[in-house]
Amino acid sequence: MRTRFKIYTVLFVLLIILFLRQKSVVSGAKDIAFDRESHVDNSVWDPVISGLINKNTLTFVIDSKSYVAPADSIYIDNERRIYIPASLLTNKFSCAYNYYEDKKAIIEKGETKAVVPLCGETVSINGVERELADALIEIEGVKYVRTDLMSMALGYTVEFDYEQHALVINNIRKDGSIIPSKYDYRTDGRLPLIKDQGNHSTCWAFASLTALESSIRPELIRSYSEKNMTLNNGYIVSLRSGGDYTMAVSYLASWRGPILASYEEGLGDYETPKDIPADVHVQEIQTIASKHYDEIKKMVFLYGGVESSIYMAIDSHDLDSDYYNAESYAYYYNDDLRPNHDIVIVGWDDNYPKENFSIVPEGNGAFICQNSWGESFGDKGIFYVSYYDTNIGTYNTAYTVVEPSDNYDHIYQTDICGMVGQLGYEGEDAYFANVYTAEGDEVLRAVSFYATGKDAEYDIYIVEDFENEKSFDKKKFIQKGSFENAGYYTVKLNSDIKLKAGHDYAVVIKIKVPGGERPIAVEYHKGYETSAVDISDGRGYISFAGKVWERMEETKNCNICLKMFTDDQKGKE
Numbered sequence: 001m002r003t004r005f006k007i008y009t010v011l012f013v014l015l016i017i018l019f020l021r022q023k024s025v026v027s028g029a030k031d032i033a034f035d036r037e038s039h040v041d042n043s044v045w046d047p048v049i050s051g052l053i054n055k056n057t058l059t060f061v062i063d064s065k066s067y068v069a070p071a072d073s074i075y076i077d078n079e080r081r082i083y084i085p086a087s088l089l090t091n092k093f094s095c096a097y098n099y100y101e102d103k104k105a106i107i108e109k110g111e112t113k114a115v116v117p118l119c120g121e122t123v124s125i126n127g128v129e130r131e132l133a134d135a136l137i138e139i140e141g142v143k144y145v146r147t148d149l150m151s152m153a154l155g156y157t158v159e160f161d162y163e164q165h166a167l168v169i170n171n172i173r174k175d176g177s178i179i180p181s182k183y184d185y186r187t188d189g190r191l192p193l194i195k196d197q198g199n200h201s202t203c204w205a206f207a208s209l210t211a212l213e214s215s216i217r218p219e220l221i222r223s224y225s226e227k228n229m230t231l232n233n234g235y236i237v238s239l240r241s242g243g244d245y246t247m248a249v250s251y252l253a254s255w256r257g258p259i260l261a262s263y264e265e266g267l268g269d270y271e272t273p274k275d276i277p278a279d280v281h282v283q284e285i286q287t288i289a290s291k292h293y294d295e296i297k298k299m300v301f302l303y304g305g306v307e308s309s310i311y312m313a314i315d316s317h318d319l320d321s322d323y324y325n326a327e328s329y330a331y332y333y334n335d336d337l338r339p340n341h342d343i344v345i346v347g348w349d350d351n352y353p354k355e356n357f358s359i360v361p362e363g364n365g366a367f368i369c370q371n372s373w374g375e376s377f378g379d380k381g382i383f384y385v386s387y388y389d390t391n392i393g394t395y396n397t398a399y400t401v402v403e404p405s406d407n408y409d410h411i412y413q414t415d416i417c418g419m420v421g422q423l424g425y426e427g428e429d430a431y432f433a434n435v436y437t438a439e440g441d442e443v444l445r446a447v448s449f450y451a452t453g454k455d456a457e458y459d460i461y462i463v464e465d466f467e468n469e470k471s472f473d474k475k476k477f478i479q480k481g482s483f484e485n486a487g488y489y490t491v492k493l494n495s496d497i498k499l500k501a502g503h504d505y506a507v508v509i510k511i512k513v514p515g516g517e518r519p520i521a522v523e524y525h526k527g528y529e530t531s532a533v534d535i536s537d538g539r540g541y542i543s544f545a546g547k548v549w550e551r552m553e554e555t556k557n558c559n560i561c562l563k564m565f566t567d568d569q570k571g572k573e
Contacts, residue, residue, distance in 0.1 A: 059166040062092055066166075074167055075144050082160055082167065083137065083144035093169075094178040095154065096301050098190065099143060100218045105136050106188055107145070107153070108301070110173075111180050114153045116145070125153045179297045184347035184368055185305070186382070189218050191346060192305070194381035196374030197226070200239040205229045206372035207307045207342035208248035208397070209258060212282065214346060215304025215399045222279065224258035228272040232256055234416040235529045239270065245307060245342070245397045250418025252282035252399075253448070253488050253563075255411055277405060283446075283490035284401030289454060290394045293387065295485070296367075297348055299398040305346045305370065307397040309339030310385060316373040321358075328356040329378040330366065332386035339391045344370045352384055361388035401490065408445055408565040412436040414538035415523040415561040417530055418488075419450050423542060423556065424518035431546045432520045433508040434562040435466050435539035438499035442566040448490040449562045450521035451483040453513040458482070462497055463506035469541070469549045475508050490565070499566065507564050510546065524558035535559050 059066055060073070075083040089095040089107060096108040103118040115124040116136045123132045135146045147158040147169070155173030160166075185191040192213040197206050205226040213222050230239055233251035237243055251257050259276040267273075288295045288306065299306050311333050314321045323333045330352075347368035354364050366384040369392075375381045385392045414434065424430050432449075447460060461475040479494050499505060513519040520542055525533045540552035540560030552558050 059164065060092070061161075061166050061168040063169075063171055075139065076160075077134075081134070082147045082158065084147060084167070086136070086143040086145050089145060090302050093150070093154070093156075093171075094298070094302065098188065098218055100189065105143070105145075107149075108180070109154050110177050112153055112155075114149065116149065118143075123149060123153070179294070179301050181350040182348065183297070183301060184349075185214065186347070190214060191370070191382075192217060192344075193223050194370065194375050195223075195226070195372055197372040201242040202226050202230050202239055203342045203372050204243045204245060205248065207344050208245060208252075210344045210370055210372070211305040211307040211397065212252070212258065212399045212402065214344070216280065216402050217304075220280075222258075223261045224279070225261040225264055225272065227261075227264060228257055228259050228274075228276075231270070231272050232274050234418075234532060236532055237529055245395070246418060246420075248307075249285050249397070249488055250416065252278075252285070253418055254413060254416050255281055256416075258282075279405060281403050281405050281407050282399055282401070283403055283407070283448065284399075284488065286398045286400050286485045286487040288396035288398065288485055290396075292396075293393055296345060296393055296396055299396075299400070300345055300347065303398055303400045305344040305398075307342060308345050308367075308369075308393055309342050309395045310389060310391045311335075311337045311339050312341035316377060319377075323358065325356060325358045329383040330356040330358070330386070331383055331389070332357040332359055332361050333389050333391065334359060334361070335390065337390075339394065343372075343385075345392075345396075346370045346382070349384070354386070356384070357386055361386045363388065367392060397487075400487075409568050410439065410442065410566045411563060412566070413563040414535075414540070414559040415563070417523050417533055419452075419521035419561050420523045420526050420530055420533070421521075421558075422452055422518035423520045423522050423552075423558070424516065425544045426517045427544075428514055428516045428519060429510065429512035430519055431508060431510050431541075431543040431549075432560050432562060433463075433472070433506045433541045433543075433549075434560050434564075435504055435506045435541075436564060437504050438501055438566075440501045441569045442499045442501075443569055444493065444497040444499055444505070444564060444566050446490050446492045446565040447507050447509075447563065448488065448565070449509055449511075450488050451486050451511075451513065452519050452521055453486050453516045454484065455514050456483045456486070456519070457512045458491075459510040460491065460493070461508035461510070463508060464503070466504040466506040469551075471506065472508065472541070472543070472546065472549055475506070475546075498569065506541075507562060508546075509562060521561040522552070522556070522558040523561060524556070533559070 086097050089097040099105045105116045107114045113126055118136050119134055121133050122129050123135050135149045137144050150156040151158055157170045159168045161168055192210050195206055197203055209224045209226055229251050233247045235247050255278045257278050260279055263273050263276050296306050313323045319326050324331045345367045350365050352364055352366035354361050365387040369383055369385050371377055371381055459480045460478040462478055463471050463475045483489055511519045523533055535553045538553050538559040541549045543549045552560055
């Protein structure tokens with residue numbers, strides 16, 4: 001009722017304005033005195049209208065799709081100029097948005113590049129200066145972009161529907177690609193620090209953290225510890241035993257890291273602190289399907305470097321190989337050995353000449369990749385891998401949501417090693433749940449779990465005051481959604497759920513993975529590397545249809561990969 005009242009108030013004010021303006025137009029010469037008195041002064045009325053609109057719940061209509069948005073998702077200033085949060089450029093409009101320490105943003109889509117200063121008078125679009133005042137502003141730490149820029153540079157029509165209280169945005173360049181034909185992190189300062197793994201078998205950790213560091217640049221410039229990721233990830237591994245991206249995912253998803261490399265100054269080669277809080281919290285990690293080059297490019301363009309794998313027929317001490325051209329820094333492997341080295345894709349060039357490779361591939365094109373052999377390798381650590389390479393783009397990981405370390409007060413989890421395997425009922429859907437005891441009076445804000453395949457769909461339920469399997473009969477539906485790619489995801493709840501200290505709560509997920517047979521991610525003791533897995537702290541359940549449930553720790557000796565995130569009730573509001 002309150003929202004409806006506010007909307008009616010806005011409409012009432014607008015009707016008054018329209019009425020007064022109409023009176024102004026139809027008044028004759030004899031009514032000049034009245035006309036002057038009743039003339040609508042925009043400097044007075046525009047702030048009133050803007051203030052009322054900014055306080056209401058709004059709707060986005062983007063290419064005919066509606067999204068309900070909170071009041072702070074659209075800002076209208078006193079001149080009725082419309083702004084949207086800059087974060088929406090990536091999430092809703094597939095634009096690359098990066099903000100730099102010299103108080104400017106670079107916004108890119110397709111072949112268009114806009115350089116936008118904070119509170120400036122002009123913007124640069126593909127090198128041409130255009131007048132557009134205050135195209136980028138900041139309010140309480142949040143950057144907002146003026147929608148006129150989207151019309152001027154990015155091919156959108158923008159209109160505010162006052163009657164429907166909706167911002168209507170339509171793309172008039174629907175046939176254009178969102179990604180350019182060439183993109184290179186070196187051009188705009190997005191390239192992370194070039195590092196050297198030395199004689200250690202830690203390329204997987206270097207690639208993971210390089211990809212992560214690129215995803216938070218240029219706003220955050222960080223150098224994280226690969227040694228801490230290797231020795232503090234829940235698995236029993238050494239700096240020489242190797243690893244893979246699943247270890248990196250478990251380390252980051254469990255908030256064990258990342259930590260700054262500077263914390264290890266003065267420590268020995270095999271020493272790392274284990275009580276340092278994570279510098280940031282990684283809440284989403286997407287896995288891109290094999291050889292899906294357009295999706296890889298999209299991730300690099302919008303989010304950050306993509307961790308991938310190749311078979312490296314050379315090493316840092318011997319670059320002599322038929323597969324590598326040291327003069328052009330070009331690598332192309334066309335045999336059938338599986339990957340043995342992780343690198344990071346930090347760009348691409350669709351027209352990179354095939355003649356630059358020692359063995360000429362079928363066509364032009366290469367990914368621009370960052371290695372972990374220091375600046376002495378390639379072009380100061382960078383080299384080109386042909387699109388036609390046997391392994392490039394087969395295994396791909398992108399760190400797509402990274403949040404400040406104070407995003408939630410508490411994390412509840414039992415799967416420190418993350419997804420070790422999968423369970424199911426030889427079908428594409430199943431139910432799974434974890435039961436947690438609230439440590440204090442808290443608010444449940446979000447849950448996280450794995451999508452074990454593409455196009456996964458989920459329903460989220462909550463069971464309050466959980467006692468036993470029969471308690472699942474009173475589960476309450478919360479919300480539903482889907483994921484395009486496989487990966488690890490955090491889902492923010494649309495409404496807060498209050499938790500009472502000492503009470504038990506079950507988070508329940510119904511998952512559907514098209515074409516899958518085991519859609520549930522689980523942690524279990526698989527071998528020596530996972531011998532530290534502890535199933536005594538878990539209360540996990542799975543079910544075929546949500547009616548009959550089995551306890552995982554008792555029947556399958558495993559933990560369910562399902563976390564929940566809470567805030568103290570007397571803390572964040």
